[in-house]
Amino acid sequence: MKVLIIGGGGLIGQKLAKSLAGRGTLRGQPISELVLADVIDATTVDAPFAVTTKTCDISDPASVATIIDESTDVIYLLAAVVSAHAEEDFDFGYKINVDGTRNVLERCRTLGTKPVVVFTSSIAVFGGEVPQPFTDDSALNPQISYGVQKAIGEMLLNDYTRKGFVQGRGFRLPTISVRPGKPNRAASGFMSSIFREPLQGLPANCPVDRDFPHFYLSPRKCVENLIKGAELDQADLGPRPSMTMPGRVWTIGQMIDAMTAVAGPEPAKLITWNPQPEIEHILDGWRMDIRPEKAAKLGLTADDSFEDNIRIFLEDDIDA
CATH class of the missing domain: 3.40.50.720 (NAD(P)-binding Rossmann-like Domain)
Incomplete structure (x- = not known):
């Protein structure tokens, strides 16, 4: 093979x-x-x-x-x-x-x-x-x-x-989160950076509000x-x-709360909330309710909670 x-x-x-x-x-x-x-x-x-x-x-x-x-x-x-x-x-x-x-x-x-x-x-x-x-x-x-x-x-x-x-x-x-390493040029990059950087004591910006839902x-x-x-x-x-x-649909607020549940309150304090006009037109179409029924029937699975996503980053990737 x-x-x-x-x-x-x-x-x-x-x-x-x-x-x-x-x-x-x-x-x-x-x-x-x-x-x-x-x-x-x-x-x-x-x-x-x-x-x-x-x-x-x-x-x-x-x-x-x-x-x-x-x-x-x-x-x-x-x-x-x-x-x-x-x-x-x-x-x-x-x-x-x-x-x-x-x-x-x-x-x-x-x-x-x-x-x-x-x-x-x-x-x-x-x-x-x-x-x-x-x-x-x-x-x-x-x-x-x-x-x-x-x-x-x-x-x-x-x-x-x-x-x-x-x-x-x-x-x-x-959207794959939490991604380790340096940001790529995806418009969704902040959906990892607002966790990756704060978990390592660094600031990060979130260009959307806490109620923004997405699929992870x-x-x-x-x-x-x-x-x-x-x-x-x-x-x-x-x-x-x-x-x-x-995958699972969570709001930004739910994801940040999950990070706090796993890692305590300090990382969330490093997140700023400033709009980014260069990606705003892309994000406007990303409030998605997605139901991946076919793959689920074929045995593919999602994470149980975003707490799991945070723990996986801490176990597998934080050194990267």
Whole structure:
């Protein structure tokens, strides 16, 4: 079993690699090789099987051909230009998020090996005038370029799966919190920074009010679900293999109260409440009630409480 993680240098890619290294198997077979591909060199992981790191630009078909070959059994397509970045740089967002996705799928079609492809989409595919709650049967109606690009990626995955070129399954990720490390260029970045920094004694700003609701999942649960997602039988996914990954809807206030319950009152005192006009238009469409029913029926799960998200950060990531 040869596994490829495209975006293997990122947060979820690295955590997924470490989890696979600890398991040693995927889809009931021993893993023989793990390839971590990214636009820059990914950090390798210790594993009882071969781990290879490769640089790749998925917007270039020739570069994609260097990382996917006839022996590749499972592909995790995690690489993406995230929300605020894709909004700022229209061309680059389409180059990576649409052209890159198509290049990966085309390489699989050319080889004819029908690998499992796990594609990470986003809840940014929802929004606008579509009635809430959003379910797996809701119309995709993205309000930002990133959401449009991910919706196109889902449609491509569905069609390549329908034609039998890949065994596709797509998962719309909730906002992942609490993320360790430095902020990325996602508009949702503050949804980690208002916990990550205060838990380490640093200030952080929240640009929305305490009543702002959103849909969340911890990094640990996300990785667990990505592994379960790869192991699902294709027949169980039905004709639309893209779905929303389970998460929970909490308000900012509920999340801060959860941090206080776990870590005491001091971290919350380091949060400021100043608007950020550059992301305000994105956040306007993010008051979401999401019901991930299909994935839940297939065995994927969410965190029980945001206290768990805080504890997971303290256990797994605070040193990072």
